[in-house]
Amino acid sequence: MIYKNFQGEKLSALGLGCMRLPVLEGNDARIDETAAKEMVDFAMAQGINYYDTAWGYHEGNSELVIGRALASYPRETFFLATKFPGYDLSNMDKVEEIFEKQLEKCGVEYFDFYLFHNVCEMNIDAYLDEKYGIFPYLVEQKKRGRIRHLGFSAHGSVEVMKRFLEAYGSEMEFCQIQLNYLDWNFQDAKGKVELLKEWKLPVWVMEPLRGGRLAKLTDDQEAKLLALRPEEKIPAWAFRFLQTIPEVTVVLSGMSDFSQLTENLHTFETEEPLEEQESEALLKIADGLLGGTLPCTACHYCVSHCSQGLEIPKLIALYNEHCFTGGGFLAPMALSAEPQEKQPGACVGCRSCEAVCPQGIKISEAMADFAEKLKG
Structure with a gap:
């Protein structure tokens, strides 16, 4: 030992x-x-x-x-x-x-x-x-x-x-x-x-x-x-x-x-x-294991264009964690500290963020999916 x-x-x-x-x-x-x-x-x-x-x-x-x-x-x-x-x-x-x-x-x-x-x-x-x-x-x-x-x-x-x-x-x-x-x-x-x-x-x-x-x-x-x-x-x-x-x-x-x-x-x-x-x-190999996650680089371009003021990079990081783990407690735990107006379900799908995302991430679809997963 x-x-x-x-x-x-x-x-x-x-x-x-x-x-x-x-x-x-x-x-x-x-x-x-x-x-x-x-x-x-x-x-x-x-x-x-x-x-x-x-x-x-x-x-x-x-x-x-x-x-x-x-x-x-x-x-x-x-x-x-x-x-x-x-x-x-x-x-x-x-x-x-x-x-x-x-x-x-x-x-x-x-x-x-x-x-x-x-x-x-x-x-x-x-x-x-x-x-x-x-x-x-x-x-x-x-x-x-x-x-x-x-x-x-x-x-x-x-x-x-x-x-x-x-x-x-x-x-x-x-x-x-x-x-x-x-x-x-x-x-x-x-x-x-x-x-x-x-x-x-x-x-x-x-x-x-x-x-x-x-x-x-x-x-x-x-x-x-x-x-x-x-x-x-x-x-x-x-x-x-x-x-x-x-x-x-x-x-x-x-x-x-x-x-x-x-x-x-x-x-x-x-x-x-x-x-x-x-x-x-x-x-x-770790990168390969995470291949299905969204390639957000946290550049924050999306944040300045979000009509709801959502902290999108943070939400995407939690979404990636939740999807990779197949659920778990980390994302719900972190989001429990946030008010409803900052939750994934607060996204209205205006897609303004997507217009400036360098990675071409379909953010509105991810937020809608995240909200549904959290309900489940």
């Missing part, structure tokens, strides 16, 4: 994400606790010492199960991370109640790592609202030793992350972002890494395989990678890409069975960052 230094502590470069534990009968709320315990035991034996859970994972049961699975090990032999569930705005005034319950659920007296969960467009104003007292409460728990390291996870834009850091950055010690070779440009993960580098914050990675999307490619795409590294398996390429980024400390993988666990453990026995030629090949 590769280990990374963080403030004098050795963290396993591969962490076990506890959002996709094995379940019974396909029911996400019913974790197969026996299988999960076996995976944790094997992970511990093979050197994984970082375990990442959250209040809402497995409909509230992840913290319970991972707490019981780790209970047989000396507390100093593992690092446990969980998060304040600000993805649900109804939780904002419950920070003390939730934190105390999380300690109870996990059966611990402190958390090694604690995060503001999912800083994004939807909740940034609430996270920064002093009336909820979230930030001072968590800082106080850190002073009391009940939180050893405080950080945040983010699905929001670079601009949202900047707002959060400008308010709370002095107390942040790490940040967890969605980072993989597909999202390097698609979700501007590159810009997020650069921002965190400016703040001297190490990067924790979530979704390294994009929910499994990068675990298998087309035969043609696989052949191009095999020509460069004949012995490297396709999922390992995604991890090698992350090993190329110096700011990355911990890579979290939501492994749900032993085959995924053993394969990932094998990858993290060695650190083999990509050569420039290999990185270029991987990013070209």
Whole structure:
């Protein structure tokens, strides 16, 4: 196992994400606790010492199960991370109640790592609202030793992350972002890494395989990678890409069975960052995977011609994400912070924007389709 230094502590470069534990009968709320315990035991034996859970994972049961699975090990032999569930705005005034319950659920007296969960467009104003007292409460728990390291996870834009850091950055010690070779440009993960580098914050990675999307490619795409590294398996390429980024400390993988666990453990026995030629090949494959998305360059010509004042490049970026993922929560989450008059459905189809679009994008059709997809 590769280990990374963080403030004098050795963290396993591969962490076990506890959002996709094995379940019974396909029911996400019913974790197969026996299988999960076996995976944790094997992970511990093979050197994984970082375990990442959250209040809402497995409909509230992840913290319970991972707490019981780790209970047989000396507390100093593992690092446990969980998060304040600000993805649900109804939780904002419950920070003390939730934190105390999380300690109870996990059966611990402190958390090694604690995060503001999912800083994004939807909740940034609430996270920064002093009336909820979230930030001072968590800082106080850190002073009391009940939180050893405080950080945040983010699905929001670079601009949202900047707002959060400008308010709370002095107390942040790490940040967890969605980072993989597909999202390097698609979700501007590159810009997020650069921002965190400016703040001297190490990067924790979530979704390294994009929910499994990068675990298998087309035969043609696989052949191009095999020509460069004949012995490297396709999922390992995604991890090698992350090993190329110096700011990355911990890579979290939501492994749900032993085959995924053993394969990932094998990858993290060695650190083999990509050569420039290999990185270029991987990013070209990412471009191919995104071939069906709209080629918006965010030139903003369209914005000045929109009769409704819509932020069209932002809407197209969310539309591309929603279409590529086949739905998901990111686009609805981001749009929930916008008033109705700024939603895709506010487009009146006047096509003034299309007359000045250098890429020839049929924007009005995309907005109409987006509005329908969001209804669904």
